Amino acid sequence: MQIYILDDDQQVxxxxxxxxxxxxxxxxxWSDPEQFLAELDERTxxxxxxxxxxxxxxxxxxxQALLxxxxxxxxxLLTGHGDVPQAVVAMKQGAVDFLEKPVDARRLACALKQAQERVTLLTEQARVRQLFSQLSNREREVVNLVAEGLTNKAIAEQLCVAVRTVEVHRASAMNKLDVGNMAELLNHWRLSQG
Known part of the structure; x- marks a missing residue:
């Protein structure tokens, strides 16, 4: 797992x-945030x-830029000040943990384990988003309506198309998303929304 450190203090x-x-x-x-963002390989x-x-x-x-x-x-997140309000904002934005400097090795080990799990989830979300980008607008509409719980007939009525047309778009979307059943389709849809 690739680990990056960004702190304006070179000694830290x-x-x-x-x-x-x-x-x-x-x-x-890195010690320069702008350099870090410029050099970052977003795919890694x-x-x-x-x-x-x-x-x-x-x-x-x-x-925020990474999001x-x-x-x-x-x-x-690392801080020398333990700023609780900023920690709350960071956690709401998806930070895994908030550690005070100097970093305690045991707390860091726990945070790294959680972070690895988060990276796995983020990687899967990115993969699913890539799959969703291959859908046509109509296929995306059908998947969204399926996720809302509508039947093929209700989707056909809402989109003013034939039921068979909905079935074709749904099957095509499931093929492009590489899913074999409704549970997998809904799981992919949830991941794409994250």
Whole structure:
């Protein structure tokens, strides 16, 4: 698993890289948030140890940029101040944990385990979003209406098309989404909404 560290203090980056190395993880560090965002490979699933308080672009702004890009990156926020209101915002934006500096190795190990689970979920969401991008507008409409619980007949009435047309679009969507049954279709639909 790729682990990134972003902190405006080079010594903190070095200390966390050393700690991660001792724990058996390879990592890469940045001290400039804009450089990090410019160099980031958005397709690579990763964990990011992210400083909350940075002068040019704070951790919440970096987290927001990652969310907009739909990156499969799990964020663990780091702070020297323990700012609870910002921690609440970060957690609502999907941060895995909020650790105070200097980082405790045991807490970091637990946070990394949670982050790996989050990365797995984010990676699956990205895969499903890619599959959904292949659907035509009509197929997407049909899937959304199926997810609302409508029958083929009700969908046909709502879209002013024949029931057979709905069946064709539904079958085509299921094929493109690589699902074999309704439960899988609904699960993919839920993931695509996340």
């Amino acid at each position: 980056v070095a200390a966390n890289r050393f700690l991660l190395n001792a724990m058996g993880y390879a990592s890469r560090g 699933p990763a964990i990011l140890l992210l400083d909350l308080a940075m002068p040019t672009l704070d951790g919440l702004a970096v987290q 907009k890009r739909h990156c499969a990156i799990a964020v663990i």
